Amino acid sequence: MPTIFLRAPALAWSGTYQVVVPKPFTADGTMTSKAVVSEGGKVVWDGSKLVDPAPEGFVSATDGPEGVAFQLLNGEYDFSSAAPATTLEITASE
Numbered sequence: 001m002p003t004i005f006l007r008a009p010a011l012a013w014s015g016t017y018q019v020v021v022p023k024p025f026t027a028d029g030t031m032t033s034k035a036v037v038s039e040g041g042k043v044v045w046d047g048s049k050l051v052d053p054a055p056e057g058f059v060s061a062t063d064g065p066e067g068v069a070f071q072l073l074n075g076e077y078d079f080s081s082a083a084p085a086t087t088l089e090i091t092a093s094e
Helices: none
Strands: 004-008 016-022 036-039 042-045 058-063 067-073 077-082
Antiparallel strands (some): 036 077, 058 067
């Protein structure tokens, strides 16, 4: 599954700003319905919510149709987005 990388530079701004990290696409070109988002190699969005406790600089996050929108404080961020891992349940039959 391809991973999307997005770099958000530090801005000279004292408030918050929004960064939307796009959801990845599947091999057939359709956008995934969920995304796991990492910042600096650590998961910050687990596919459904902002991790708890929220990382420093993260005010809030919401899932949208095309990506996860983060409200951030000023800083430099290095995001990546990937489809969540799929769990396959196998049962034995006799």
